[in-house]
Amino acid sequence: MKKGKILILGAGSIGSYLAAKFFRANYHVDVIGRKADRIGEHLLINSKRYDFPPTSKEISTQSTYDFVFLTCKIYDLKKNLINLSKTSPKSKIIILLQNCLFDISEFEHTYQKNFTSVLVYDGFNLSNNKLKHTKGSGFLVGNDKYSESLLQLFKDSLIETKTTSNIVQHRVEKTIFNCTTNIFSATYSRTLRELFADDKITKHMKNVLYESYEVLSKEIEINQDKQDMWKKLTQQAKNLDHYTSTYQDARENKVTELSYLNGFIIKLGRKVGVATPYTIEAVNNFKSKYPNLY
Numbered sequence: 001m002k003k004g005k006i007l008i009l010g011a012g013s014i015g016s017y018l019a020a021k022f023f024r025a026n027y028h029v030d031v032i033g034r035k036a037d038r039i040g041e042h043l044l045i046n047s048k049r050y051d052f053p054p055t056s057k058e059i060s061t062q063s064t065y066d067f068v069f070l071t072c073k074i075y076d077l078k079k080n081l082i083n084l085s086k087t088s089p090k091s092k093i094i095i096l097l098q099n100c101l102f103d104i105s106e107f108e109h110t111y112q113k114n115f116t117s118v119l120v121y122d123g124f125n126l127s128n129n130k131l132k133h134t135k136g137s138g139f140l141v142g143n144d145k146y147s148e149s150l151l152q153l154f155k156d157s158l159i160e161t162k163t164t165s166n167i168v169q170h171r172v173e174k175t176i177f178n179c180t181t182n183i184f185s186a187t188y189s190r191t192l193r194e195l196f197a198d199d200k201i202t203k204h205m206k207n208v209l210y211e212s213y214e215v216l217s218k219e220i221e222i223n224q225d226k227q228d229m230w231k232k233l234t235q236q237a238k239n240l241d242h243y244t245s246t247y248q249d250a251r252e253n254k255v256t257e258l259s260y261l262n263g264f265i266i267k268l269g270r271k272v273g274v275a276t277p278y279t280i281e282a283v284n285n286f287k288s289k290y291p292n293l294y
């Protein structure tokens with residue numbers, strides 16, 4: 001007998017990974033994906049073969065799920081939530097996995113209010129039915145009324161998780177890190193190691209980190225200082241032979257999430273009166289290389 005019912009909306013890198021892991025753990029999994037048929041019946045995760053659940057292009061109405069995972073990009077999130085509310089499958093929990101800063105309460109005017117979010121520290125890259133998974137530190141789950149059942153699901157599906165009592169601080173830190181590295185990785189087509197090996201780029205990245213920090217600290221109390229944050233990022237990233245997700249998107253000619261990262265900082269900077277010249281310069285450099293992907 002199946003253990004529970006799960007809907008995955010977005011069969012990209014993260015969605016396909018979760019779908020295969022949950023399916024192997026004997027959950028009923030429905031996958032919605034525009035290009036999910038490219039995966040077929042088997043997904044290879046780091047060359048290991050997983051059966052892949054049936055996929056479709058439309059959400060079937062009136063179903064009831066234990067979990068709905070929204071694994072689309074942030075720019076598709078609102079549209080998909082509206083679509084979800086129109087087709088109205090019911091779910092006990094709706095889980096958002098997007099990077100960037102967003103306010104969950106923004107979505108709570110939709111028909112269901114049971115949102116939670118998870119931060120992902122591993123790296124995933126899907127190409128046809130092959131998924132490359134680079135080990136970071138797993139999935140980070142906050143501490144709310146949904147955590148227990150979510151942790152149980154991940155544990156049961158052999159997905160590594162960690163918990164935190166303050167997911168907002170982690171989200172802020174991750175946003176600042178992504179603002180600092182991703183745009184440069186894409187603009188210069190470099191891995192993290194290669195970025196940190198270049199003094200000129202490193203200086204620019206540090207200025208972008210400081211600016212992002214200054215802007216966000218006007219809105220949110222950040223529990224570490226910017227020098228420590230820079231040191232932490234440098235230690236974590238300088239030896240990683242990893243192309244950021246933004247570079248991977250740009251290489252595949254896919255719209256990136258940069259307008260929700262650096263673009264968000266520029267807009268918020270204007271609102272709170274903090275100048276962001278280094279971020280604007282980084283965005284202009286990116287746009288001159290990829291005019292349609294911002």
Ligand SMILES: NC(=O)C1=CN([C@@H]2O[C@H](COP(=O)(O)OP(=O)(O)OC[C@H]3O[C@@H](n4cnc5c(N)ncnc54)[C@H](OP(=O)(O)O)[C@@H]3O)[C@@H](O)[C@H]2O)C=CC1
Nearest residue numbers: 010011012013014033034072073074076098099120123124
């Ligand atoms: N990949 C990673 O390592 C990490 C990703 N994240 C975050 O997770 C989120 C998802 O990332 P990722 O999996 O890499 O992104 P992908 O672009 O690989 O996957 C998203 C998928 O959702 C599909 N999609 C969106 N809307 C619909 C819809 N209405 N119907 C059907 N399919 C839809 C997209 O289809 P189409 O291709 O047709 O647009 C795409 O295939 C992002 O916000 C990212 O920041 C966080 C940490 C790590």
Ligand SMILES: CC(C)(CO)C(=O)C(=O)O
Nearest residue numbers: 177178181243244245246
């Ligand atoms: C590079 C990393 C790990 C942090 O900036 C990341 O989250 C990404 O690739 O988007």
